[in-house]
Amino acid sequence: MSNIPTPHNSAKQGDFAKTVLMPGDPLRAKYIAETYLEQPRQVTAVRNMLGYTGTYKGKEISVMGAGMGMPSIGIYSYELFHFYDVENIIRIGSAGALQDSLHLMDVVIGMGACTDSNYAYQYGLPGTFAPIADYGLLSRAVEIAKKQGTPVAVGNILSSDVFYNLCPDANDKWRSMGVLAVEMEAAALYMNAARAGKKALCMFTISDHIYRPEALSAADRQLGFSKMMEIALELA
Template identity: 65%
Template sequence: MSTPTPHITASPGDIAKTVLMPGDPLRAKFIAENFLDNPVCFNEVRNMLGYTGTYKGKRVSVMGHGMGMPSMGIYSYELFNFYDVDNIIRIGSSGAIQPDVKMRDIIIGMGACTDSNYAKSFNLPGTFAPIASYELLSKAVEAAKELGLPVRVGNIMSGDVFYCDNAKEHDEGWLKMGVLASEMEAAALYMNAARAGKHALCMVTISDKPGEKPTTAAEREQTFTGMMQIALALA
């Protein structure tokens, strides 16, 4: 397939080698307007906003990826395979699973468990374990230390369902396996990166926890700046 693609109107060269990807396109707009120098919008298709600018002299792009693995699967595939992007860093929101994970904690997903059938599209002879790029993960941990931002590194869970009739039982199983938090995109991102021979990392901020008041849409858009700063340091 040539560019532009059905979902991204950018021309070759419009997108940097490293792309930060929040689920919410308005969070992409917030990052571009508040952290990047001279940001230029390269995509508005379906309001999935994408921008390229510079951060501390380094060229970087930021673009929304929407909700769920099918959406992340489309955008990350096109970026890796048609726009020659080398690194995608998801910066998303997440729900706490472990009781000691607190609201607004920053979690770096070393691995991504999943209940999705996304891996079946690759016709593998077994069960694939989606994992982050060690290069990006180690750099993120070091960047967090330099910024004085505490992070936790571990397993996360990428689910296909947001509203679940047996949510408590569902989470208890992952809790027993030490999974830190739940989200909906990392596994697809890690699988697409593996197939393309590229690098990917998922970093999330805890926005919801059972029994506590969840963050608002505006808070998720504009206040998860610690995670944004760590991700920008990887560009």
């Protein structure tokens, strides 16, 4: 019996390209599809988690929202990898800066994803798994950024289950270990890709700074981030 459509995705077999860009916000997925893709068509809208497929410079690409948090991106990326034959997922999201060297609108690439989540429990591993990006995607993204003249910071990021953390020094501890920024999805995506034998990469635009009073508006987060999007589109 076919696994598709799923309770979370109404797309048919073949509706998704081999590479899917995944912003968290489904409205950002709509914006990317309508702004950058040629002949985009909507392939799913279950729970308003919008997904589209079109072409970019002649190459088929899909874009779909992932929602907030590891449980959400865990569901959507699992289904894309296992049921829709997707090979590459590139997360394009926002993150809060932890290091002084980062500023609003800077682009960060997550080489590794630290986490406070228990997502890896399901694998029954006899130790701690280190979620990392696919090196091929990462190295190509860095080269594309250089060609486009976009500086990028590459390193560890934190995927946290907690947005409003009651532990007052939690960020200080991650910052002291050189972690660049904090977000809420990458570790689950990297683990899903590893388990499925597929490829994943997470790129972020700094939307706020944890240690400085700097933050982008909701509209900027939804419609901005063009430099990161252009790297991802060329990478796909």
